[in-house]
Amino acid sequence: MLNGGVGTLGAFLLALSCLIFIHELGHFAVARWVGVKVLRFSIGFGRPIWRRQAKNGTEWVVALIPLGGYVRMLDEREGPVSPREVHQAFNQKSLAQRSAVVVAGPLANFLLAWLLFSLLYALGIPGQRPCLDAPEPGTLAWKAGIRAGECVSSLEGGAIRTWQDFELEWPGAVRGRGTVTLVTRNDQGQEKVHPLTTAQVTSATEEGVEGSGFHLWTPPLPPVVGQVIPDSVADKAGLKPLDRLLRVAGQPVETWVQVVRIVENHPQAVVEIELQRAGQTRRVQVIPRAVELPNGHQIGRIGISPQVTEAMRRQWTVLDKDSPLRALWHGAVKTGSLTLLTLNSFGQMITGQASLDNLGGPVRIASLAGDSARLGLLPYLQFMALISISLGVLNLLPIPLLDGGHLLYHAVEWVRGRPLSAEIMSLTQRFGFFLLAGLMVFSFLNDLRHFFNH
Known part of the structure; x- marks a missing residue:
């Protein structure tokens, strides 16, 4: 689809701009719905390179630094508001209305991911058949009785249609469960149930499917x-x-x-x-x-x-395709499972169970954008869906300046019966700024280290 560094940068900027636009459009749409006046809708930060004033008073802006965006609303806490417009101020709206405006941004990202995954399933996503090669003796797969030629049909009751499904669902299925049930099917269509015990599951959570002895069967291909x-x-x-x-x-x-x-x-x-x-x-x-x-x-x-x-392709691959209605359901399930997986990954990094080296910044995301774009339209749309989920989850973290931080303020206001003082709000927002700036610098340094080492 795209080649070279210019193509990678273009794929990154296109994906990021679309995701930011959808996120801010969620805030904008709900703000207008509850009667809040929007002063500016900006894609990017810094000096505007394009602007347009709409009849309703909203200024639409594309700014120089495309690493974010914002919706600026009329608010008495940020400047004087004329008496005839005070009813359109954000701070004059009810707590429920303000919370709806805040949460609408991340929800828009989840909605986009759902629609993209639904579209992909309706068009058909090529995947590898979840058929297994012989496991090494002593591994979890070997102890569970897995033999070469069996194909995974379900994991913990959830249907497995491709090897990619199996890899994705494995960590969540085994984590924290006493027993896990894996069902396979042989060439004759006969099903076999493989129960996995708690001790086996505990030893398998960190290594993933490959480390647990589950290997994808591939036809013997010549070295061409x-x-x-x-x-x-x-x-x-x-x-x-x-x-x-x-x-x-x-x-x-x-x-x-x-x-x-x-x-x-x-x-x-x-x-x-x-x-x-x-x-x-x-x-x-x-x-x-x-x-x-x-x-x-x-x-x-x-x-x-x-x-x-x-002939090999038909033997090895499967087209994961649904009817339009089924695709909507499958897209919702995929979005939900990936959201939980992303939340768990953030949680593991916060608690120290996972390395912060996994935290990627704009350089790594740009590289992934370029790689997916080179593979074609469908992989690129899948990449956008994955990043949209990450963006939605990230913004829901309870950090001041993020949407999750504003929701935390609203939760405290609901408990106290009144908003936090301006001094506390200012102090926590400064803390949030330095925390986010530190995370950005850390992720960027991670990217540079990853780039030079690899």
Whole structure:
């Protein structure tokens, strides 16, 4: 869809601007609905580069720094208000009306994610069949009686239709439960129930499906390059589609799995690849890019995928597609599960159960935006849905200056029967500013460290 750094930046700015617009539009729409006058609707901060005054008095602005936005409403606490407009001031509205205006922004992000996921399910999301390879002896999957060729059909009663579903649902399904039920189906359609015990589940929560012995079955693919990601390590080294790999790091290869394993075991190391192209043997050198897994382990990636015939594709993949009505339900379920997963991730970072190194900033998000855009429209829309959920959850955190902080003020006002004093509001907002600024700097430094290390 897009190539190069300019494409990555464009994909990032487009996605971010759309998500900010939807968020602020939620605030704007509910504010107008309850009778609050909106003075300015801004996408971005700083000096305006485009502005337009609407007939209703709202100034629409696109500002220079596109890392946020705001809706400025008429409010007696922020400046003088004429007597004829005082009924349109935000502070004059009831507590319920003000809370509705505040919560509308994050809800708009969740609504967008729901609509995007629903659209994706209606169009059809290609996924890998959740069929399992043989687990290693002693792993959770092996102890549960999993055997090669079985396909996961449900986890804790929830339907599993793709390998991606299984990876996504696994952490939430096993966390905090006494027993977990996994159901598989073989080639003959016979189902088998695999109960997982508490001790097994506890040991499996951190490693994910792969660390628990569940491995995706893949058909035996020849070591022939199908696609080369633009600007990847492989692309810069000169690898081309239809190249047949003969040796990697001095080891002969006969299957694609062998290629993957050798490359994964050589992050940031020089690897020589011997290949055959148009009947001629060539040699190229690559340095696999280091990719860090959730468990902290690093693997190598060079940016190539195998050649897959249509027959193999039908055997290996499934189109996760619904009717329009079913897609709406499936989109809601997906949005809900990802919201809970995001909340849990934030909670683990706050409590120290997960590393703050996982906290990404604008550089990492821009990289993900570019990667998803290069893969096509559907992956890009999926990326936007995921970031929209993250934006909604982030804004609901009870930190002053965020929507969650304002909701916390409203909760205190409801308990006390009166608002907090201006002095306390000012003090907590300064604290919130420094906290958010610190988080932004930390995430940006994380991005830089990740960029230079990988």
